[in-house]
Amino acid sequence: MNTTDRCTESGVATVVLPMLLWVTTLAAIALIDLGAYFVAAARAQSLADAVALAAVSAEVEGARAVSPIREADRTAVAGGGQLEHCLCDPGSDRAAVRVSVPVPGLVLPTLGAARVAADAGAALVLPP
Numbered sequence: 001m002n003t004t005d006r007c008t009e010s011g012v013a014t015v016v017l018p019m020l021l022w023v024t025t026l027a028a029i030a031l032i033d034l035g036a037y038f039v040a041a042a043r044a045q046s047l048a049d050a051v052a053l054a055a056v057s058a059e060v061e062g063a064r065a066v067s068p069i070r071e072a073d074r075t076a077v078a079g080g081g082q083l084e085h086c087l088c089d090p091g092s093d094r095a096a097v098r099v100s101v102p103v104p105g106l107v108l109p110t111l112g113a114a115r116v117a118a119d120a121g122a123a124l125v126l127p128p
Helices: 012-057 068-078
Strands: 082-087 094-102 115-123
Touching (some): 012 082, 012 094
Antiparallel strands (some): 082 094, 094 115
């Protein structure tokens, strides 16, 4: 057998291994960013629920004399979010809010998913 007829594949690992590492790194970054987005979405929903309850509870007798919108905004900021929209009229027993929180990560924020929003509502029900 002649050595010139033999096909050698020496050096293939030099090309394949860096490509495999590169693809694995990109996949890991994408998974981490996707996980961060889902965690931020859960945080946004929890915060929206708390903000809606804070807005409704501002109307309860004996509470601090604060408007529902101001209380909703204070609660949103304290929770690390931002109050986007609030239908919290003073004197009404209902509140509907939209809250957004920042999304941490490397890829998603640069693609336009820097914040995630959630809606919530609450109603004040007095005991009989």
